[in-house]
Amino acid sequence: xxxxMPWSIRLTFLLLFLLVVVALLAPLLTPxxxxxxxxxxxxxxxxxxxxxxxHPMGTDRLGRDIFSRLAFGFKVSVAVALLGTVMGAVxxxxxxxxxxxxxxxxxxxxxxxxxxxxSLPFILIALTLLAFFxxxxxxxxxxxxxxxxxxxxxxxxxxxxxxxxQPYAEAVTTLGATPWRLYFRHILPNIMGVLIVQVxxxxxxxxxLESALSFLGxxxxxxLTSLGQIMGDGRxxxxxxxxxxxxxxxxxxxxALAVSLIGDWLRDRLDPTLKREFG
Amino acid sequence: MNHNSGTDADTVRKPVIDIRHLTIALPKSAxxxxxxxxLSFTVHAGETLCVVGESGSGKSVTSLAIMGxxxxxxxxxxxxxxxxxxxxxxxxxxxxRGVVGCRIALIFQEPMASLNPxxxxxxxxxxxxxxxxxxxxxxxxxxxxDLLGEVHLPDPQKIYNAYPHQLSGGQCQRVVIAMALALEPxxxxxxxxxxxxxVTTQAQILHLIRExxxxxxxxxxxxxxxxxxxxxxxxxxxxxxxxxxVESGPAEAVxxxxxxxxxxxxxAAVPKLNxxxxxxxxQPLVMEAQRLRKTFHSGGRRLAALDDVSLTLRRGETIGLVGESGSGKSTFARAIIRLVETDSGEIHINGQDITRLDGKALxxxxxxxxxxxxxxxxxxxxxxxxxxxxxEGPVIHGMPAAEAGARARDLLAAVGLGPDAAMRYPREFxxxxxxxxxIARALALEPDLLIADESVSALDVSVQAQVLDLLxxxxxxxxxxxxxxxxxLRVASSICDRIAVMQRGRLVEVAEPSRLFRHPEHxxxxxxxxxxxxxxxxxxx
Numbered sequence: 001x002x003x004x005m006p007w008s009i010r011l012t013f014l015l016l017f018l019l020v021v022v023a024l025l026a027p028l029l030t031p032x033x034x035x036x037x038x039x040x041x042x043x044x045x046x047x048x049x050x051x052x053x054x055h056p057m058g059t060d061r062l063g064r065d066i067f068s069r070l071a072f073g074f075k076v077s078v079a080v081a082l083l084g085t086v087m088g089a090v091x092x093x094x095x096x097x098x099x100x101x102x103x104x105x106x107x108x109x110x111x112x113x114x115x116x117x118x119s120l121p122f123i124l125i126a127l128t129l130l131a132f133f134x135x136x137x138x139x140x141x142x143x144x145x146x147x148x149x150x151x152x153x154x155x156x157x158x159x160x161x162x163x164x165x166q167p168y169a170e171a172v173t174t175l176g177a178t179p180w181r182l183y184f185r186h187i188l189p190n191i192m193g194v195l196i197v198q199v200x201x202x203x204x205x206x207x208x209l210e211s212a213l214s215f216l217g218x219x220x221x222x223x224l225t226s227l228g229q230i231m232g233d234g235r236x237x238x239x240x241x242x243x244x245x246x247x248x249x250x251x252x253x254x255x256a257l258a259v260s261l262i263g264d265w266l267r268d269r270l271d272p273t274l275k276r277e278f279g
Numbered sequence: 280m281n282h283n284s285g286t287d288a289d290t291v292r293k294p295v296i297d298i299r300h301l302t303i304a305l306p307k308s309a310x311x312x313x314x315x316x317x318l319s320f321t322v323h324a325g326e327t328l329c330v331v332g333e334s335g336s337g338k339s340v341t342s343l344a345i346m347g348x349x350x351x352x353x354x355x356x357x358x359x360x361x362x363x364x365x366x367x368x369x370x371x372x373x374x375x376r377g378v379v380g381c382r383i384a385l386i387f388q389e390p391m392a393s394l395n396p397x398x399x400x401x402x403x404x405x406x407x408x409x410x411x412x413x414x415x416x417x418x419x420x421x422x423x424x425d426l427l428g429e430v431h432l433p434d435p436q437k438i439y440n441a442y443p444h445q446l447s448g449g450q451c452q453r454v455v456i457a458m459a460l461a462l463e464p465x466x467x468x469x470x471x472x473x474x475x476x477x478v479t480t481q482a483q484i485l486h487l488i489r490e491x492x493x494x495x496x497x498x499x500x501x502x503x504x505x506x507x508x509x510x511x512x513x514x515x516x517x518x519x520x521x522x523x524x525v526e527s528g529p530a531e532a533v534x535x536x537x538x539x540x541x542x543x544x545x546x547a548a549v550p551k552l553n554x555x556x557x558x559x560x561x562q563p564l565v566m567e568a569q570r571l572r573k574t575f576h577s578g579g580r581r582l583a584a585l586d587d588v589s590l591t592l593r594r595g596e597t598i599g600l601v602g603e604s605g606s607g608k609s610t611f612a613r614a615i616i617r618l619v620e621t622d623s624g625e626i627h628i629n630g631q632d633i634t635r636l637d638g639k640a641l642x643x644x645x646x647x648x649x650x651x652x653x654x655x656x657x658x659x660x661x662x663x664x665x666x667x668x669x670x671e672g673p674v675i676h677g678m679p680a681a682e683a684g685a686r687a688r689d690l691l692a693a694v695g696l697g698p699d700a701a702m703r704y705p706r707e708f709x710x711x712x713x714x715x716x717x718i719a720r721a722l723a724l725e726p727d728l729l730i731a732d733e734s735v736s737a738l739d740v741s742v743q744a745q746v747l748d749l750l751x752x753x754x755x756x757x758x759x760x761x762x763x764x765x766x767x768l769r770v771a772s773s774i775c776d777r778i779a780v781m782q783r784g785r786l787v788e789v790a791e792p793s794r795l796f797r798h799p800e801h802x803x804x805x806x807x808x809x810x811x812x813x814x815x816x817x818x819x820x
Binding site: 166167168170171172173174175176177178181185186189190 | 616645646658660
């Protein structure tokens, strides 16, 4: 697998790895907490741009260290998006498997829900739920999970239907296997590749969604922080202190792009019509 | 003969295709360096050259090289392919298209796949004329309809406006042949053109190719693995093995006095039409199917796949189910094993009616009925080791894993694979080996009834013979009853106690092979028997 990896993908993996390492080591590199204010050092630009080495990425309007906040926000954003992606994937796949197994009216009903979800503007759903239930971390994660589940459901239903028609699936059935055994020991491992690709394609969208909600002040709430929230903090200072918004924006861009690139590469690798059998 | 001298053309008949020392290299990752190594042969006008070989012999690659259709990564390393005296490998893309598109035509195995499903077949043939000639619309239409008539398609006007899915496989292959012959090519390359067709259709298509060839003096390169077909149509034969030419010569000589051991082995492995008598059998019934009916509905059309079919089978007995595609033989098998639900009728396995079983009782029943599918490549879970695959059945039915593993290793030995095979994945095995694994998986449950649904059809003849032998031996050891579904009457004649002939969902005749072949009672059976390739002299004896 490693040998056939193009240099661009290796670079992407390296970049993601570095981001994670820096985020994890951040508390050792800079001594500031995410809420530590220093009103004497407000709106300091990044190092080499007139700033000081104490605050390598500058400070915000309350004199908080952007680098420390960024490292923390990165962890929150990625954790929320990962959790949301996994929950959405599991839920969506479950719906797809159930639809494919039962066929008939159960399938039609489930797929109708899927179509309805796909026809609703997601941001509207998010705003409505937030208006009803108020802000909370749990709700934010739930929203992330709700985003894109319909894609998994459609995808899973399709690939399960075609996998079940494969002779090997019929052979397992005729051995006397229960549907559980068939789906979990045989079908799932065989369609995992397709689902993983879907995960890598959805994850960047969820990162962006979280950022958008937090930027609007509807996502992660202080005292926690996330990339989108830091970006939102800098909204009023774009002309005077651009770094507050631009730096987290760049990080969001890098994460989304990196995971998308990996997703595209995986899709090409796992698609049997493009390459020889994956194994 | 001296190929290079133009003056010899008058004295010696010049070949249309002259392949000299052709070597085709494979990419580094392949299991061998060359798809074809130092291959030379010639084809003359009006002659049929049969290229015979098993899978991986390089016969298809050769035809693709002539057409310039080699996949990326596969390239001609050295040698010449001369067409009417010119080496077509040295031509630039435009002149290559001019020569190959107009003068050399190729027919593939799968007729449906060679036609574009969204265009009317007439328009697809017309396209050939539009690209290569400047005939006007009316003239093209007339030519196409003439062609459709020439390949004996009924009602050419109507066929012109039909879409490929509205035609049968045989009709599609006729359309493909019409398209290939549209520009009166000098060479027709037919790559297993009848393999996907029923025997009766195959006989008609072979006859058609023969007839058209004689009328147009086309040189035909006919690629096949079936010696029956070879006997019917070949003037000369080229035998290939692993990319090398093993033997070549006039058809008579190669078939009657093969010089090379490989050719002799191939010929010996060809299933003989050898109708046997039923073995005496007084064992209890293992299967009793009564008045099975099944109708498929699709888009307002009704297809009676099973129409009042009744059949019984004893332990230790083998019954052959033969018939054309769509005759309902696979539906019958799938009904017996409950992969298809019947509309009415009863199926008794060991005396118990199974048509209404479900859930746990059905899963328990599955232990006693097992199936081996046609395609060994898709029948094994690619992500499971062979050992786990074979042991799975016993494990499902409650055998401890260690004991099941031991049984899997025993069975691997019994089907002729080493014990280390248990740790490997299906992709590491050849088609024949995979089919052995499938058989081992089915036998691991010690079934009372084994269904072999075209289980040897996808295999090379030599491998086919081994797998048939394995099935026979296993039956002697374990005493299961076997339903053997096949379209190949030669195979059925030699291993079955009784043969059941199906046509359009009905069972038209059941008899032991020796009687069936001498005195077929039903018209359809007689037609089926006549269509078996390469058997004209054999049936007489």
